[in-house]
Amino acid sequence: MVVGTTLAAITILNGFAPELPFGSANVLYTFYPPLQAHPAFYVGAALLIVGSWIVGADYFLTYRAWRADNPDERIPLQTFMVLATFVMWYLSSAGVAVEVVAFLIPWSMGWISQVDPLLTRTLFWYFGHPVVYFWLLPAYLAWYTILPKLAGGKLFSDPLARVVFVLFVLLSTPVGFHHQYTDPGIAEGFKFIAMTNTFMLLLPSLLTAFTVVASLEHGARQRGGSGYIGWLRALPWGKPSFSAMALAGLVFAAGGFSGMINAGMNINYLIHNTIWVPGHFHLTVGTAFALTMMGVAYWLVPQITGKRLQHRTLAAIQPFVWVIGMTLMSNAMHRGGLAGLPRRTAKPLFRGEGAAPFDPVVGTISEMQLQIAIGGTLLFVSLALFLAVMVGTWLSRPGMGRLSVNGSIPSALSGPADSPRILDNLKVWTAIAVVLVIIAYGLPLYGMLADGVLAPGSPGFPV
Ligand code: HEM
Ligand SMILES: [Cu+2]
Structure with a gap:
């Protein structure tokens, strides 16, 4: 590697x-x-x-x-x-x-x-598409199994967590055509199947939101929190490992919403190849995943090295700086995309002409670009804070603190015994996943291969 x-x-x-x-x-x-x-x-x-x-x-x-x-x-x-x-x-x-x-x-x-x-x-x-879940699922693992403990509680339901991962095994792959809605040469029906599967894939994410929030509420109430939403105040927001993971989960909700817009076969044409898409993936991979892994680092590095986390004040504010920066940047990217700001180039030229459809519809592009720049600067500062904490911890003397407090993961409120054994049978789920892939991809790939793999082909354009 x-x-x-x-x-x-x-x-x-x-x-x-x-x-x-x-x-x-x-x-x-x-x-x-x-x-x-x-x-x-x-x-x-x-x-x-x-x-x-x-x-x-x-x-x-x-x-x-x-x-x-x-x-x-x-x-x-x-x-x-x-x-x-x-x-x-x-x-x-x-x-x-x-x-x-x-x-x-x-x-x-x-x-x-x-x-x-x-x-x-x-x-x-x-x-x-599945590669985005290869990034996301480690974050889910942290939200399900580490976060409840950091909040002082227990995972709400172990069986539900297994169901969620099984659904990802089944549905992550037969959705790839949702990135190719604008590609010619793929029948609309196959794009429609991919869209349907994509919306079914929202189910495990909504189940996750439910289970993780329920686990956090359990933890908060254990710590004396009360009220319908007042319990939120009882969560350990000053602990960087917790706040990084919890804020990342919150931002993921917004990323899921923009994902739903992306996944709609017709509405996708509005945002495809605009800067909306980078707005979407900075919420999902750039925050849900990346910020969670920073939280995991705050939790795990002291345990692995036996060194106490250094610069704790910087660590405590870092996740909040990240989220403020990302909120500004991705919000402006989404709005800029709707206004026609292109995804990859400042001003694409087609046959020497400025591309009219990409011209801004409303005259606020520069204001949005400013907002993107301010957000990006805050993200840079936040990353520098994270690195300062990590390098400081790395260079500090070992054994300064007790080897961490975290130990083992507490058992779930509803444990594995409450779920059917079939959930653990990965062979069955793999077989069903393969069948779904064949349904979604068999015919279109056959169609593309039928005239011989290299026709119609293109020579390379080195870039
Ligand atoms: C919550 C459910 C999600 C849905 C429904 C969804 C849907 C989509 C769709 C349809 C696109 C294509 C947009 C276009 O180019 O027109 C897209 C792009 C993208 N998504 Fe998501 N997404 C979701 C979650 C995620 C997650 C969790 C990640 C990463 C951890 C992610 C990362 C990306 C990336 C990197 C792209 C851009 C790919 C490219 O370079 O073209 N998405 N998403
Ligand atoms: Cu995708």
Whole structure:
């Protein structure tokens, strides 16, 4: 994984100065053909994915050894979550592996002259949606199992948490076409199936909101909180590990709302390729995931290193600075997108003409861009605070504090014994997930492959 990341990072950084050796890659996250990067970029990406498969294999082997010793026990909840996430990951990352190994590496090496942009984009998004859940589910794991404890309570329901992860295994992959609503060559019916699955996928997120908030309320009431919403005040907002995770969860609600707009087949045309989409993913991956992981770091690093967290005041304000900055920035991005501010370029030119549809509809673009800049600056400050706390902790002397307070995770109010055993049968869920994938992707992929994999193809356009 380190070698792969280094290869890809070198080519990406070389994008600023393509004359350097090793070539360059300006194709970014979606690496859409016919834009073409240096082979080292694709090889690096492939190595990163293969490394992640080895990690998953390690988890499954560990699980198998544990199962041999404990044939009748329920899988511990955190382990169940990790395994379910990796089932989803194996199923979905196969798509990008085929894209990169079968098409993009041979094409960038010059072994084949053309690739089909529609086919490769489809293989990308087959993986590109589940990858967002590969980021999100570790955050869910933290919200379900660490956050209730930090709030002084217990998880409300272990069975409901398992149901949520099973739903992600089933539904994360057959939705990729919601990133391709504007792509020609895919029948509307398949886009419609993807839309339907996407809206079903909202269910596990709403269940999560319910379960996590109920667990927090339980914790707050244990700490003496009372009232319909007054209990919120009893939560430990000054504890950075708690506030980072709780605020991240709150922001995720907003990200889910903009996700629903994105996922509507017709309303998507309004926001696709505008800066609305970066607004959406800064709420989801940029806050729900990233801020949660900062919270996890505040909680876990002292436990791993035996060092007390340093600069606690900075740590306490950091998550709030992040959320204020992100609220300003993403709100302005969403509004800017609605007003026609494009996603990737300041002013795209088509055949030398300014693109009329992207011209602002209302005259407030500059005000929004200012708001984006202020928000971004606050985010930068917040990141600097986080790094100061982490580096300070790292450099401090060990054993200053007692090795952490956290110990084991308390059992849930409603424990695993309350859920049907079938929930733990990952083989069944994997099989159903494969069937759903075949229903969603079988025919469209067959259609794209039927005229031969390379027709109609495109040569590469190095960028
Ligand atoms: C809550 C449910 C969610 C729904 C319904 C949803 C839906 C969508 C849709 C339909 C798009 C495509 C927009 C377009 O290009 O026109 C999109 C883009 C995106 N979403 Fe979400 N999303 C959700 C949650 C998430 C989460 C949890 C993450 C990350 C942790 C995420 C990360 C992204 C990213 C990175 C993109 C941009 C992809 C690109 O480069 O084109 N989303 N989302
Ligand atoms: Cu998606």
